[in-house]
Amino acid sequence: MGGLFAAYEDSQGLPRNVAVSATLINVYRSNLQLIDRISRLGRHAFQGGWGNPQERGGVNPYREWWGAFRVVPGITGITFVMRATGFISPNDRLQLYLDGVLHHSFAIAAGTQTYSIGLPGGLSVNQVVDVQLNIARLGDLPEITWDAIFELRDGYVAPVQTSASWPGVPSFTVDPFSTVISGDKFDQLADAIDYLARQIGLRTEPLYQSLIRQTGPFEGQDTVRWDGGTVRSANVDRLKAFGLVIVFNSAQVEQVRIFINGGLADTYAVPTTIGEHSWAFDLDVSGYALDSQLDIVIDHVRLAGGGNDEGPLNRFTLYRVFTEQTSIGAIGYPLPLEINAAYGIVYFISVLAALSAIADVLKARIDASPDLWQRQRLFRRRYAYDDKQNEWYEPGMLASRFGREGEVLFVKGKGLTLGYGSIAWEEDATKLNEVGLYNFTALRQESIADGDAISTRIVYLDNVEGLFGGVPYHVRGVDLNYAAETMIADVR
Amino acid sequence: MAPPTRAEIEADVALPFSRVEIHDGAAWVNVSADIVSIEDVIEATQGGDAVGFGVGIQPSLSIAIDQAAFDIAWEYRPVRISHGFGASSDIRRFIGLLTRRGRGYTSGVWQAEGWNVLISKTEIRSPLFRNRPVAVETTASSIDDPASVFYTGGLINYIFWQAGGRPYEQEATYPEAVFYYSLQPALMSPPFSWTHGENAMEAIYRCCRATGGVVYQDTQGVMRYIEPFSLADADPTFIYTDNKTNLGERVALNVGNYADISEDADIGPAVDTVICPFVIRQVQGVQEIYADKTPRLIEAGETITLDLDTSLPFVSLGTVTHVAAFPNNARTATTAQLTITVVSVLAQRITVLLANVTGSLIELFELKATGQPLMAAEQSTVTYTAASGRPYARDKTLEDMPLVQSRAYALRLCRLYWDFYSQPRPVVTLTDCGFDPDRTIGEIVGLDCAPWGYVAVPHRIIALRGKATGALMDVDLSPITGLPRRRDYYIVDQAYGPADVRKVAY
Numbered sequence: 001m002g003g004l005f006a007a008y009e010d011s012q013g014l015p016r017n018v019a020v021s022a023t024l025i026n027v028y029r030s031n032l033q034l035i036d037r038i039s040r041l042g043r044h045a046f047q048g049g050w051g052n053p054q055e056r057g058g059v060n061p062y063r064e065w066w067g068a069f070r071v072v073p074g075i076t077g078i079t080f081v082m083r084a085t086g087f088i089s090p091n092d093r094l095q096l097y098l099d100g101v102l103h104h105s106f107a108i109a110a111g112t113q114t115y116s117i118g119l120p121g122g123l124s125v126n127q128v129v130d131v132q133l134n135i136a137r138l139g140d141l142p143e144i145t146w147d148a149i150f151e152l153r154d155g156y157v158a159p160v161q162t163s164a165s166w167p168g169v170p171s172f173t174v175d176p177f178s179t180v181i182s183g184d185k186f187d188q189l190a191d192a193i194d195y196l197a198r199q200i201g202l203r204t205e206p207l208y209q210s211l212i213r214q215t216g217p218f219e220g221q222d223t224v225r226w227d228g229g230t231v232r233s234a235n236v237d238r239l240k241a242f243g244l245v246i247v248f249n250s251a252q253v254e255q256v257r258i259f260i261n262g263g264l265a266d267t268y269a270v271p272t273t274i275g276e277h278s279w280a281f282d283l284d285v286s287g288y289a290l291d292s293q294l295d296i297v298i299d300h301v302r303l304a305g306g307g308n309d310e311g312p313l314n315r316f317t318l319y320r321v322f323t324e325q326t327s328i329g330a331i332g333y334p335l336p337l338e339i340n341a342a343y344g345i346v347y348f349i350s351v352l353a354a355l356s357a358i359a360d361v362l363k364a365r366i367d368a369s370p371d372l373w374q375r376q377r378l379f380r381r382r383y384a385y386d387d388k389q390n391e392w393y394e395p396g397m398l399a400s401r402f403g404r405e406g407e408v409l410f411v412k413g414k415g416l417t418l419g420y421g422s423i424a425w426e427e428d429a430t431k432l433n434e435v436g437l438y439n440f441t442a443l444r445q446e447s448i449a450d451g452d453a454i455s456t457r458i459v460y461l462d463n464v465e466g467l468f469g470g471v472p473y474h475v476r477g478v479d480l481n482y483a484a485e486t487m488i489a490d491v492r
Numbered sequence: 493m494a495p496p497t498r499a500e501i502e503a504d505v506a507l508p509f510s511r512v513e514i515h516d517g518a519a520w521v522n523v524s525a526d527i528v529s530i531e532d533v534i535e536a537t538q539g540g541d542a543v544g545f546g547v548g549i550q551p552s553l554s555i556a557i558d559q560a561a562f563d564i565a566w567e568y569r570p571v572r573i574s575h576g577f578g579a580s581s582d583i584r585r586f587i588g589l590l591t592r593r594g595r596g597y598t599s600g601v602w603q604a605e606g607w608n609v610l611i612s613k614t615e616i617r618s619p620l621f622r623n624r625p626v627a628v629e630t631t632a633s634s635i636d637d638p639a640s641v642f643y644t645g646g647l648i649n650y651i652f653w654q655a656g657g658r659p660y661e662q663e664a665t666y667p668e669a670v671f672y673y674s675l676q677p678a679l680m681s682p683p684f685s686w687t688h689g690e691n692a693m694e695a696i697y698r699c700c701r702a703t704g705g706v707v708y709q710d711t712q713g714v715m716r717y718i719e720p721f722s723l724a725d726a727d728p729t730f731i732y733t734d735n736k737t738n739l740g741e742r743v744a745l746n747v748g749n750y751a752d753i754s755e756d757a758d759i760g761p762a763v764d765t766v767i768c769p770f771v772i773r774q775v776q777g778v779q780e781i782y783a784d785k786t787p788r789l790i791e792a793g794e795t796i797t798l799d800l801d802t803s804l805p806f807v808s809l810g811t812v813t814h815v816a817a818f819p820n821n822a823r824t825a826t827t828a829q830l831t832i833t834v835v836s837v838l839a840q841r842i843t844v845l846l847a848n849v850t851g852s853l854i855e856l857f858e859l860k861a862t863g864q865p866l867m868a869a870e871q872s873t874v875t876y877t878a879a880s881g882r883p884y885a886r887d888k889t890l891e892d893m894p895l896v897q898s899r900a901y902a903l904r905l906c907r908l909y910w911d912f913y914s915q916p917r918p919v920v921t922l923t924d925c926g927f928d929p930d931r932t933i934g935e936i937v938g939l940d941c942a943p944w945g946y947v948a949v950p951h952r953i954i955a956l957r958g959k960a961t962g963a964l965m966d967v968d969l970s971p972i973t974g975l976p977r978r979r980d981y982y983i984v985d986q987a988y989g990p991a992d993v994r995k996v997a998y
Contacts, residue, residue, distance in 0.1 A: 009898055010683055015625040018677045019721055019981035019997035023904045126777070176990060183984040339907055340976070342995045345988045408777075458777045462869065489777065 002462060002469035003407040005201065005488050008034055011194050013187035020181060022337035025351070028193055029333060032358050035196045036331055038203070038487070039365050041405075042238070042323035043372055045230040045296055047209055047380035048152035053135060053144040056385055060143065061095060061136030065152050067380045068482035070410050071127045072202050074161030075376065079116040079154070080133070081229060081293055084108045086148030091139045097132040108135070108150070119157070128412040128456045128482045131155075131378055153229035153295045156375040162198035167191040169360045172352040179345055189352070192359045199366060199373060201488035205406070206379035207399035207475060208320045214313040215245075215254060215300050224300040224316040231371035232294055235328050237286035241298055241321040245270050245277045248312040253304040256316070258283070259297040270300075270314070286327065291371065296321060320402055328365075331358055379482050391478050395439060398474040399483045404467055408489040409459040409475075411449055416477035418459065419445035420467055442474070454479060460489060511582050512555065514590070515570040526561035528599065530554070530573060532586055535955040535968075536708040536933045541761050542917035542954060542970035543723070544708075545909075546701030548694065550608035551709050553586055559598045566590040571604050572713065575929045583929040585958075587671070587713025606709040607671045611655040612693035618650050620805050620839035620866070621685045626699040626895070627678040627717045630659035647685045648675060648699050648707070648717055651692045660714045673715040676722055678703045679998065680904060682895040684773050684866055686805050686839035702895035704908045710933050711956070718934060720908060721997070724972035725979055728938035728950050730931070732922055732967070735940060748931075750922035750967070753941055757918035764885040765877035766909045769892050770902040774869040775807045782842065782861035789819075790830065790854045795847040797835075800861055805839040810862035812844055818852050825854045874899055876906035880914050888913070904998035911976050920951060920969040927965050931956060939969060949973065 009027050014020060049065045056062040069078070082094070090107035096117060097103065104117045123129065133152065137144050169192050170185035213224040230239070241258060247270065254270040258281045268279040281298075288294060300316040334351045337343070343351075366373045382397055384390035401409075409418070419442030426439045444466060449457045461467055475483045512527045513520040531554045537544025553573065569590045574582035589610060592603035619638075627648040628634065635642045636649050636659050645653070656670030663672060680703045687695040700707050704720035731747045742748060782800045790796055800812075812832050816825035833845040842861055848854045877885075890909065896902050920939065931937075931953060938948035955968035982994040 009900055010623055012623045012681055014984045015628070015677050015679075015681060016985055017629055018625075018679055018719065018984055019978060019995075020984055021679070021904070021998055022996035023900050023998055025996070027900055174990065178987045178989060180987045181982050181984055186984065337996050339904075339998055340911070340995050342993050345982075345990060345992045345994075348982065348994075348996070460774075460776070462774075489774070 002404060002467065002471075003487065004038055004405050004469060005034070005197075005407060006469060008197060008488075011190040011197075013190045014183055016183045022339045022341075025355070026336045028189060028355050029336060031193050031197065032355060032362065033333060035193070035200060035362055036358070038200050039362055040235070040325045040328055041203075041372075042233075042236050042325055043230070044205060044208055044377070045228045045321040045323070046154045046156070046377050048154065048227040048229060050149070050151050050225055050227040050297075052146055052149055053137075054146050058143045061134040063132060063386070064094075064135045064150055065133040065155075065380070066131065067155070067206075067378045068128050068130045068412060069157045069376060069378045070204060070482065070484060070486075071123045071125050071129065072157075072160050072204065072376060073125060073163050074159050074374075075119065075157040076159070077116050077118050078131070078157050078378075079114065080152065081112070081114050081154035083112045083151040083153065083295070084149070085110060086145065087150070088137070088141065091137055091141055092144065092148075093136045093138055095134040095136055097130075097134065099130050100132075112153075126410070126456070126458070128410065130412075130481055151227050151295075153227065154231075154293060155378040157378070158376070159370070159374045160202050160204075160376050161374060162195065162202060164191075164195045164198050166195050166363065169356045169363075172349050172356055174346050174349045179349060185352075189356055189359065192356075192363070196359065196362055196366065197488075202486065203373065203406075204376045204484050204486045205401075206377055207401050207483040207485065209380050209382060209399055210397050211316075211318040211383050212393075212396050213300075213316050215252075215302060215316050226298040226318050226321075228296050228321060230294050230296065230321075230323055232285055232288040232290060232292050233323070233369040233371045234290055235325045235365070235369065236323045236372070237284060237327045238324040239281070239283045239285045239294065239296070239321070240324060241281040242319045243279050243298075244317040244319070245279060245300070246315040246317075247271065247274050247277060248314055250274055251305045252302050252314060254300060254302045254314065256298065256300050259295075259299075260285070260288075261295050285323070319400070331361060333358065379484050381481065394476065394478045398476055399480055400472065400474040401485055402472050403470045404461060404473060404485070405469070406485040406487040407461060409448075409461055409483065409485050410456065411459065411475060411480070412454065412456045412482040413449055413477050413480040414454050415451035416447070416449040416457075416475055416480060417445045418448045418464065418473060418475055420464075420471055420473035445476075448475070449477070454481065456482075461485075509576055509582070511574045511576075513572050513574075514564060514566070516565065520572065523561060523564060526558050526564070528556035528558055530556070530958060532573065532958045533955065534586065534709070534711055534933055534957075536706055537954050542919050543761070543912045544706045544954070545704055545720070545912070546697040546699070546707070548608075548697045549708060551586060551588065551606040553588065553602075553604035555602040555604065557595075557600045557602055559600075561602075562595060562600065566593050566602060571602070575927070584712050585929060586711065588709075607655075607657075607713070607715055608693050608709070610670070611651070611657075611696075612691050614655045614692050615689050616651050616654045616687055616692045616695075617689050617838045617841050618647060618687045619837070620807060621647055622807075623681050623683060624685060625678040625681045626685055626703050627675040627705065627719070629677040630661050630673065630675045632661045634659060634661070636662075646678065647687060648678075648696050651687065651696055652715060655692060657715060671713060671715060673717075675717040676719040678705060678717070679719055679721070679908070680704070680901065682901065683897045684805070685895055688801075688805070688838075688840040698893060699895065701891070702893040702905070704905070704912070708933060711929075716934070720912060721976055721978035721981065723934075723952060724936070724950075724975035725977040726936040728936050728948060730935070731938035731940060731948050732925065732969075733940035734942055748925055748928060751924035753920065753922055755918045755920045757916050759886070759916055761913055762880070762882075762886055762916040763888040763910060763913045764880045764882065765875060765887045766906040766913075767873055767875050767887060767889040768896060768902040768906045768909075769871065769873045769890065770896040770898060771871045771892075771894070772869040773866050773897045776865050776867050778810050778862055778864055780860060781806050781863045781865050782859070784859045785857065788856040790846060790848040790856060792848055792851045792853060795845055798844050798846060798859070800842040800844065800859065802840045802842070802861070802865070804865040804867060806863040806865045808864045809834070809837050809842060810864075812842065812859070812861045814846070814856055814860070815858035816854050816856045818850075819855045820852060825850075830854050830856065872899070874902040874906060876903060876910055878910060878914070907998050915974060917970050919954070920971070922967040922969065924964045925967050927958060927963055931967065936972065937969070
């Protein structure tokens with residue numbers, strides 16, 4: 001087993017009237033350590049969108065964003081955070097389609113808006129629902145102009161909630177006269193740990209769509225731009241982003257920039273040396289208010305040089321944007337109990353009390369970060385305006401996981417392959433694909449959804465030989481509707 | 493000095509009387525008049541394994557009969573043997589089943605075996621138990637009836653109940669039980685446990701080997717499960733001694749004599765390193781768990797019962813669906829026309845009723861079921877080793893046991909086996925002890941043996957073998973010094989004072 005949960009074992013209560021098991025208590029301890037570790041994970045930022053209807057040739061309605069989500073226990077609604085300027089209300093509508101059916105339509109208001117819509121009934125757990133946001137202008141009005149800008153900042157379903165009930169944590173104390181080693185309290189502690197595992201086990205991380213664009217061609221324009229968002233959760237204090245620039249034209253003076261809530265947060269000066277250059281941002285976001293939305297824009301701008309519309313053009317790639325936690329203080333764990341070692345009742349109870357207190361701390365930590373543990377970000381489909389682009393860009397734009405964490409991968413689509421290991425390029429210029437990219441194959445790749453029809457598949461990652469925890473992998477396919485990794489395959 | 497009286501001579505050589513009864517289907521019938529002699533063997537273990545985790549043994553009885561017993565129906569008849577002395581009431585020594593009869597011209601012999609022979613032949617399929625001890629303690633109030641919604645019994649409880657047994661502690665509630673069982677709580681709980689029609693007694697022995705513990709039929713005919721820490725957790729109240737004693741001393745000191753003593757200590761079962769394989773079981777997502785394309789005709793108005801046996805145990809059942817048609821008009825039969833009712837769900841069996849509620853013949857072409865199967869995943873082994881003081885190490889690899897399903901569990905089992913088997917446990921045989929119906933299997937007794945330097949050294953009775961004369965019996969003992977004892981550990985739901993110090997177990 002290779003996911004982060006590989007070391008987790010069922011937290012069993014203790015049978016009555018039997019010798020107390022050091023092993024089972026040590027399992028409580030190791031499970032709590034694992035939950036502690038996982039509860040420190042940040043998450044990937046939502047992959048949103050930025051656009052203007054004119055970029056789609058004035059098509060009305062046009063697809064602004066597309067993706068999907070998987071139904072998990074507890075969710076009742078879908079939420080979008082967006083910003084819009086230049087639209088006319090109520091004619092200009094944002095239309096929410098679920099599995100191709102119009103579910104909701106609302107007028108696009110100016111400024112930053114948050115829309116939460118209830119999900120339809122009849123959804124079943126593990127069902128993958130396609131989501132599409134269209135922008136439409138209704139009525140007899142002229143086309144939406146270039147002045148209208150729509151930015152999608154966040155999208156998620158919530159509340160993700162395990163069906164288990166929080167039992168509270170037991171109180172282990174030494175009575176001055178007579179202390180009972182209570183089986184009910186062990187049951188309660190085991191149930192508490194199990195609850196925590198179930199809740200964080202629902203963590204679902206969509207695979208990240210890579211974004212590859214040519215830069216330019218005009219000076220002073222950020223023609224490559226990525227929009228998304230995340231939330232400043234408790235203990236999340238770093239925002240990180242990684243990508244690549246390939247310089248073909250040394251005359252161009254360019255920057256990669258990152259903005260948070262409209263303010264320039266950092267820049268990366270693109271070298272003028274021909275070749276590949278990695279860029280990265282690592283920002284302290286601890287100063288932002290807890291639970292506040294962080295709107296993120298990453299763009300690539302040509303400041304000077306290279307002329308207008310003159311090639312060759314450089315190439316920008318974004319890999320991932322995510323948050324991390326670095327500031328949580330360490331929890332002190334009691335030493336593991338040794339089998340057949342003798343302990344005084346006072347020490348023994350202190351061990352149990354410490355474990356109980358740790359479970360309480362972890363519960364509070366998880367509750368304090370609903371964005372991390374009670375929301376499931378939507379998966380974004382390929383950055384493509386239409387189906388033709390979707391097919392063109394398939395060879396170069398992958399949905400990637402930068403290190404396996406979970407036990408199971410849910411996918412929806414057809415003709416999908418999962419690849420990992422080294423990449424082999426077909427270095428033959430005569431065999432470039434339609435968009436001018438070399439074809440490649442992964443050292444290991446296997447079909448996970450055949451090409452006949454769109455279907456939802458569950459891939460148990462332990463069954464993929466060699467895909468150990470931490471190994472990056474990707475999913476390829478033109479019709480990739482959804483790919484997301486979830487922490488545990490089954491409710492324990 | 494006057495010569496001894498006959499009473500004085502005979503007082504030291506009192507013969508027990510025996511009562512042999514056979515159940516004729518209606519009542520117990522005393523057939524003692526037709527019995528010549530009885531030789532019984534009641535054991536807790538055998539084969540040189542003095543500890544006996546999951547050793548498959550059963551008591552046996554050989555009853556010499558006279559010609560008058562030839563007409564007594566014997567096939568699989570329950571038989572019970574009781575012994576007493578003089579005018580005393582008798583004490584049950586054996587309950588079992590007659591399984592063989594041999595006879596000559598005017599005499600014969602019955603062979604009787606314990607409840608193992610009945611239980612092993614009973615086909616039992618259980619639900620899938622999750623995180624349940626294999627044996628849950630039976631008490632006067634424990635709920636051992638699987639039909640109860642409050643049922644919390646383990647796999648061994650389930651098997652015994654389904655084979656006709658009832659808790660010994662609830663004998664008054666179930667006076668007509670086929671047999672009785674009494675279970676101590678098992679030390680360990682496998683994540684998943686189940687049985688699916690295999691030899692039920694072997695399934696019980698496998699549970700014992702996977703959790704530590706001993707199952708045997710005692711002299712009362714009660715099937716007992718003893719958890720490991722209780723094997724040595726008593727102080728001797730009776731002593732077998734080589735000191736010369738008279739009747740008064742034997743009664744006052746609660747001692748008994750033996751004519752001879754021998755010991756067999758075999759290095760075979762002793763270990764320095766224990767290796768335990770384990771197989772992790774994973775619950776898979778909902779998928780097809782059963783498919784059957786056997787065509788079947790179901791008449792109008794007919795209901796058939798089908799047992800769907802899955803190849804793997806499953807944690808939850810999803811749907812059961814069929815493909816069926818009316819052969820006379822080529823139309824599909826819907827689930828409203830051929831209804832499916834699930835009547836029971838066990839670990840590897842779904843029992844369904846298929847009812848043709850129409851007035852026409854239906855042909856069933858396909859039956860499918862979905863659910864969450866439990867599949868074997870990672871397989872590996874763990875090892876525990878510690879110094880024994882012997883010049884050469886001995887390894888023991890435990891058998892593959894489906895109930896060992898995690899690394900942590902396997903390590904616990906390694907420690908358990910090492911603690912009980914690291915030292916060879918000799919079998920001490922006391923020959924020609926006076927017949928004593930008060931001695932029971934599992935009892936802790938003291939042993940005196942001057943040449944060995946033994947003074948009341950605690951031993952556990954592991955076998956009792958009555959002799960045909962009825963006056964004597966051989967007793968097998970095993971020393972318990974060094975074995976873990978329950979009293980040394982913290983016990984769940986027990987109270988301790990502020991100065992108490994105890995160990996924690998596996």
